[in-house]
Amino acid sequence: MNSGENALQRITEARDRVERATKDWSGGDLFRIAECRAMLVESLLELRELEQVLRQSVDASLGAGVFDSASAAAAISAVKIRAGLNALRSETARLERLVDSASAFIRGALLLTGAPTPGYTAGGRMQSNMASASSSGLQG
Amino acid sequence: MASLLSSLANAGNALEVVQRALEVVQNNVTNSSTPGYATQQASFVAEPLDIGGGVTTGPLIDTRDQFADSEVQRQLQALGLYTAQAQSTGTIQSFFNVTGTSGVAADLNNLFTSFSAWSTTPDDATAQQTVISNASTLAQDIQGLSNSLTQTGQQLDQRIGSTVNQINTLATQVQQYNESLAGQTQPDPGAQANLENTLESLSQLVNITTLHQNGGTITVLVGGSPLVMGDQQYSISEQTAVKTSPAPVNPASPPTDQILDSQGNDITSEVTGGQLGGLLDSKNNVLASMIGDGQQAGTLNQFAQGLADTVNGILESGTVSTAPGAAAGIPLFTYNNSDATLAAGTLAVNPAITPGALAPVDASGNSNGNANQLAALATAQGQIGGESFSGFFGSIAAGAGQANQTATTNQTTQQSAVSQAQSLQQQVSGVSLDGQATTLLQYQHAYQAVTELITTINNLAGSLMNMIPPAGST
Numbered sequence: 001m002n003s004g005e006n007a008l009q010r011i012t013e014a015r016d017r018v019e020r021a022t023k024d025w026s027g028g029d030l031f032r033i034a035e036c037r038a039m040l041v042e043s044l045l046e047l048r049e050l051e052q053v054l055r056q057s058v059d060a061s062l063g064a065g066v067f068d069s070a071s072a073a074a075a076i077s078a079v080k081i082r083a084g085l086n087a088l089r090s091e092t093a094r095l096e097r098l099v100d101s102a103s104a105f106i107r108g109a110l111l112l113t114g115a116p117t118p119g120y121t122a123g124g125r126m127q128s129n130m131a132s133a134s135s136s137g138l139q140g
Numbered sequence: 141m142a143s144l145l146s147s148l149a150n151a152g153n154a155l156e157v158v159q160r161a162l163e164v165v166q167n168n169v170t171n172s173s174t175p176g177y178a179t180q181q182a183s184f185v186a187e188p189l190d191i192g193g194g195v196t197t198g199p200l201i202d203t204r205d206q207f208a209d210s211e212v213q214r215q216l217q218a219l220g221l222y223t224a225q226a227q228s229t230g231t232i233q234s235f236f237n238v239t240g241t242s243g244v245a246a247d248l249n250n251l252f253t254s255f256s257a258w259s260t261t262p263d264d265a266t267a268q269q270t271v272i273s274n275a276s277t278l279a280q281d282i283q284g285l286s287n288s289l290t291q292t293g294q295q296l297d298q299r300i301g302s303t304v305n306q307i308n309t310l311a312t313q314v315q316q317y318n319e320s321l322a323g324q325t326q327p328d329p330g331a332q333a334n335l336e337n338t339l340e341s342l343s344q345l346v347n348i349t350t351l352h353q354n355g356g357t358i359t360v361l362v363g364g365s366p367l368v369m370g371d372q373q374y375s376i377s378e379q380t381a382v383k384t385s386p387a388p389v390n391p392a393s394p395p396t397d398q399i400l401d402s403q404g405n406d407i408t409s410e411v412t413g414g415q416l417g418g419l420l421d422s423k424n425n426v427l428a429s430m431i432g433d434g435q436q437a438g439t440l441n442q443f444a445q446g447l448a449d450t451v452n453g454i455l456e457s458g459t460v461s462t463a464p465g466a467a468a469g470i471p472l473f474t475y476n477n478s479d480a481t482l483a484a485g486t487l488a489v490n491p492a493i494t495p496g497a498l499a500p501v502d503a504s505g506n507s508n509g510n511a512n513q514l515a516a517l518a519t520a521q522g523q524i525g526g527e528s529f530s531g532f533f534g535s536i537a538a539g540a541g542q543a544n545q546t547a548t549t550n551q552t553t554q555q556s557a558v559s560q561a562q563s564l565q566q567q568v569s570g571v572s573l574d575g576q577a578t579t580l581l582q583y584q585h586a587y588q589a590v591t592e593l594i595t596t597i598n599n600l601a602g603s604l605m606n607m608i609p610p611a612g613s614t
């Protein structure tokens with residue numbers, strides 16, 4: 001397997017795992033959420049491997065890489081890798097929407113209980129200091 | 141003696157209480173698959189000791205959670221919207237051949253090819269006839285496409301009308317539920333299950349807001365307009381007409397669909413969800429952008445008019461031969477120019493055109509100057525909307541495909557979101573949220589862990605994308 005094929009293989013594996021995570025996601029089931037998380041970790045590991053492959057290719061001194069040739073084949077693999085990464089991002093966007101929707105539900109439920117609700121930064125991250133964030137209310 | 145009597149009485153009460161509790165359980169089991177049914181719990185009330193103690197039955201406790209119910213309704217509204225959009229845009233997309241091997245895109249290519257062949261043999265009758273034949277095929281297919289889209293618009297009108305009728309029928313059921321509450325002391329689980337089912341059906345059809353009023357009645361709003369308040373129903377209606385405000389630029393355009401409240405006020409802009417929202421979007425936005433409405437010509441009409449005017453302009457600027465006094469060229473295409481939205485639907489080859497009436501000679505007297513100009517249209521940019529004619533039509537087709545793809549993806553995701561909301565609804569049904577803060581936080585942390593991973597994957601994918609050299613640089 002050459003490095004171009006290797007790169008494409010890594011993307012396919014990474015996307016497949018996100019797809020499986022999305023398919024198996026259930027916001028009301030902690031066990032399924034943990035499984036989904038494990039899938040995402042595997043996806044992330046595939047992307048880390050892809051990163052290594054690409055870095056080696058960018059370094060021309062290492063010889064035949066993914067993009068070191070002006071050939072049509074190199075151009076095609078760049079297009080395919082770009083398309084694969086875009087597909088991966090579309091899939092993560094789908095999962096993100098589901099997680100956001102479940103998260104919004106739980107935040108609303110927490111408000112009903114009167115419990116201090118987690119606050120969120122402008123970037124959507126949960127603030128670690130819950131007490132200081134209790135007045136931030138619903139987001140998303 | 142008194143103690144023994146009261147003990148016997150207590151035992152009798154307890155048996156009644158147990159019997160009552162069993163009835164409630166039996167009812168729950170019987171209704172376990174009834175749509176919208178929420179588990180009922182029997183409650184027990186301790187009798188004061190001074191009258192002998194013991195227990196008696198208390199009121200039924202409905203475990204329905206309004207928060208969870210409204211979340212399911214909210215997700216169903218989005219599903220209804222995306223499903224209607226996916227269906228409608230799927231139909232629209234099917235009229236465009238994305239491969240370009242047939243239909244308007246292929247006809248256009250054939251016409252330009254025939255212009256090119258004609259430019260090399262401007263006096264050849266066969267080449268002239270091929271130009272006219274290909275122009276005729278193109279005009280017919282543009283007309284056919286326009287008609288198909290117009291018919292789709294009429295079908296959407298009908299679906300919008302029937303959806304409005306369904307909404308009013310369901311609103312009647314809510315109004316009847318509100319009426320039935322008068323004089324009731326105990327909640328009727330069966331009626332509540334029906335109500336919940338009705339509200340879920342209504343949510344799939346239109347974006348509603350439900351408000352639970354004192355006394356148990358439900359107020360249903362569409363946007364900010366009431367649909368049901370207490371025992372009053374305020375039916376909505378559909379109106380299909382070219383909007384008169386602002387004054388229409390294209391009075392002969394396809395009509396726009398409007399939703400009116402019971403007072404006749406236009407509330408179309410408030411209908412943003414459910415099947416009705418999706419159908420309105422497909423009709424008033426997606427389709428109107430192609431075949432026009434009171435304010436816009438529509439891209440297909442722009443294309444038809446732009447192509448006809450450009451080709452006709454070139455032909456009319458020249459003559460049929462280089463001989464002195466040769467006849468001026470006449471238009472190849474005709475269309476009804478009384479209204480910008482009629483161009484595509486009326487585009488045809490000029491009935492007066494004959495092979496000999498085509499004018500290959502340009503105004504400067506070049507024997508094939510006009511024919512060359514026409515052939516060059518195949519690739520000339522900036523003809524319409526900054527693009528070539530082929531590029532512009534390709535954009536219309538791509539827009540239809542993109543709209544369908546987006547709607548279909550949204551629909552798939554939303555189906556998962558609805559399932560999730562229903563699952564969460566089941567989770568909280570029968571559970572006191574007040575005691576569940578710790579569990580809820582556990583879920584919240586689990587979601588957060590997943591979100592962190594998604595963010596990391598997205599960021600890494602973005603970095604990897606930047607490592608790929610841009611197209612053409614390899």
